[in-house]
Amino acid sequence: MSALSSRTVSAAEAAAHISPGDRVGMSGFTGAGYPKAVPEALADRVEQAHQRGEEFRIELWTGASTAPEVDGLLTEAGAVSKRLPFQSDPTARQAINAGEIEYIDTHLSHSAQQAWFGFYGKLDVAVVEVAGILPNGLLVPGSSVGNSKTWLDLAEKVILEVNSWHPRAYEGFHDIYYGTRLPPQRMPLQLLDPMQRIGDPYLRVDPAKVVAVVQTEAPDRNLPFKPVDPDSQAMADHVVDFLHHEVARDRLPKGLFPLQSGVGNIANAVMTNLAHSQFEDLTAYTEVIQDGMLELLDSGKLAAASATSLCLSAQKAEHFNENIESYKGRILLRPQEISNHPEVIRRLGLIAINGMIEADIYGNVNSTHVMASSIINGIGGSGDFARNAYLNFFVSPSTAKDGMISAIVPFASHIDHTEHDTQILVTEQGLADLRGLSPMARARSIIRNCAHPHYRDRLQDYLDRACAANPGGRHTPHLLGEALSWHQAFQHTGRM
Secondary structure, eight states: OOGGGGGBOOHHHHHTTOOTTOEEEEOOBTTBSOOSSHHHHHHHHHHHHHHTTOOOOEEEEOSSOOOIIIIIHHHHTTOEEEEESOOOOHHHHHHHHTTSSEEOOOOTTTHHHHHHHTTTOOOOEEEEEESEEOTTSOEEOOSBOBTHHHHHHHOSEEEEEEETTSOGGGTTSBOBOOOOOOTTSOOOOOOOSTTOOOSBSSBOOOGGGEEEEEEEOOOOOOOOOOOOOHHHHHHHHHHHHHHHHHHHTTSSOTTOSOEEEOSSHHHHHHHHHHTTSSOOSEEEEOSEEEHHHHHHHHHTSEEEEEESEEEOOHHHHHHHHHTHHHHBTTEEEOBHHHHTOHHHHHHHTOEEEEEOSEEETTOOEEOSEETTTEEOSOOTTHHHHHHHOSEEEEEOOSEETTTTEESEESSOSSOSBOGGGOOEEEETTEEEEOTTOOHHHHHHHHHHHTSOHHHHHHHHHHHHHHHHHOTTOOSSOOOTTTTTHHHHHHHHHSOO
């Protein structure tokens, strides 16, 4: 029995170690591996303080998105003053867009290193969920790693939640890298294969910092994926056909390069489609393993997958837990500073597939904001992968809001990925391969292949008039007075 077990307390007693103004790092990545009990107890404590007229707010740091039990409850309680590096909770999103929470939207590969650099200030408390504590004090991670290793290292106080819902068979599924150094002493990552181990199977913590241990038994909460609809199927078909095209031209091997797919229904559909393709012996080096990638593993098409988190529907999570031993050696979970590391992504030559909100005719991509000002979730890891991948795809239906919004616009209202980082755009209408094309050639390809027919002629008209109005500026011509007029029209009339 670990000496840490003697520190087992209730969630309320654990939450008492968190003070107003604290910076609190919590585990969790895309609805997996987040603490289940302490955030709720903390929200209750904050509400009681507010009823007494006392100010009680914290800064909340995580790996990525959590769940309603963390972001939702703490936001509803008015407990969060600042949030980083990613969220997907509708309550938190509303508070961020209302200016009630400061939001630091950071590349997921940057958050741990910037915390190490001291850019965010000192970390007061870490609240980390694990699957178990060994007698020697080592920690068995569960369904995600995210930034847990960094929070355990940096925090002055540590609260552990031991969740027995996670099978103890998770032991051996993780590779926790402990070679982090700060500039100028940083060393190359000797990671040459998606399943190569460069670290330890366990998380470590200084026992002197552990102030509380809380026992829980609660599942991760992930929403089910939508059934594959015709648009998602069409986009998945375009991606798979293109990969066959690249293999036929000797630009990819028959087993492809390692795959990465972002969070969401479309990326999940692409993975599901690959299970029915001719490709064999696939590998993945990604952030999250979603239902589609698990199905790809089950089909035998995918040999192995490295990630930082599982992002499974309740049904697939139950399937995984019941069959966990069969995945040992085929799934490896790492800290996100490694799963999203640009050096490794570039070395392995990843094929990256991520979603977008909109793209403009020159290939600038907006993956975070609606109508320029309102954030949805955040950039997540899409920048880490798109900028460094061998091939990158950005995928989206060509329209939204029953056709009232075009995903292809004259000028993106917010830009997360510039035209220089965008290789391939995909909608249900088709695919635009932008590699090696000038801005004007990109524009013609995007309009012809990706835009919905309802908007295609209007986009071409905009491009033609922009060229005519800029005889000395035809490299990337725009009509500055009209560039965002489609977005303005939607705000005023409800349609572009």
